[in-house]
Amino acid sequence: MSADDKEREEESQSAVISTEPELETPMEEDEMSLVGHLEELRRRILIVLVAVGVGSGVCYFYAEQLVAMITAPAGKLYYLNPMEAFFAYLKVSVFAGFLLALPVVLYQVWAFIVPALTKKERKMLLVLLPSSVLLFFVGILFSYVLVLPAATQFFMGFATETLTPMFSLGQYLSFFVSMLLPFGFVFELPLFVIVLAKMGIITSAFLRAKRKVVLVGSFIVGAIISPTPDVFTQSMIAIPIILLYEASLWVVRYVLRR
Template structure:
């Protein structure tokens, strides 16, 4: 009994050492990425503000309202840019930590999961940046006239920019979420098909909440990819159910 406890304690210690190693690697990568991104902060600033500056009059510019605000806003730009830049390496460190605990059947899903979730997230971010943000900012800037002048804080804009694109990136994870829910038996393609009309309503409500502007065009532009992803999720749920059934049949045959 004592032997087993010692083995368990050693195993726990090894896991903590491995966790520290993976966290250290991720933090070092994040730190290096931060330094690189801070060096290119002016270029990143131009990329981040382009959807807004294209909508503003040519003589317009962004402002900062506190002595240290510009410095810390640039730090925030560098940090989030570094997070995106180093995310594949961070995902790899997560995989290296959890892979010993996974079954061989589960390990084969790791690479497709990381790849598909990364591509979907980036796809959502790029869609929001290139398709939805420009008309949304055009709408807001349209109130700029002889009597009203927009004086936009970069810190305020950056917070809106990050929240909006993060919302798009996370909403594009819908097929991944449905896959795991189907694997757990919580949903299936029949449930999704039956409740499609309610899903459409919820997606338009979500689009109205997530889009920064109240104009119908921006909301429709966000709802369309969500509807498309929902239809993909139905096929994903069907695929997951088939894989689960095939695995169950295989386990039953091995048991007999």
């Protein structure tokens, strides 16, 4: 082998060696980026768990008052085994603690996804998150003040001389949660419709054309998410959906001008 050939071989080997770190560097950066995202996700989940735990702990000190407020529409209740009352108080504390920590939970979700959003999307999300929390609590309040007492009295109306309503505390709390949560989500409907209108996906003309579909669909949704199969409870869910749809149509037509 000539001296020129040896020199060319050495240069090619040095070129391969010099390019190897350049190939590995982006892979290492991507791996560190993924690890960083997972670490941030873990940290925010821990913050959410701590917030819910602290909220539940605070609410546990007021569990007796909370249970009294929740069970007021049903009157006197019973617990059928020694552990039922304790677990009922625990469920009430966790449920109330989650509602208390909900702003913290949504903020952590927002803080995690906001780096991947554009400036316009960040502004929209900054409005959507507080609005969604407000509408969720309005739905829960609507159910507690109007729907829950009416539904409870409706079912207690089946009492006769030979039938006495004796509600279990645990069963009533399950009924309570199943009545409140659907209304919290149902009241998000105007926000959902307004977002679609802002994006140009739907218009007021489209909403007017779908009135009959919504009328039928609201009762189908009421039948699906209703905790009981009776028409009364289904109607109590369907009627707010129809009214919220009409309110959304009014906002899209006269406020957004679409």
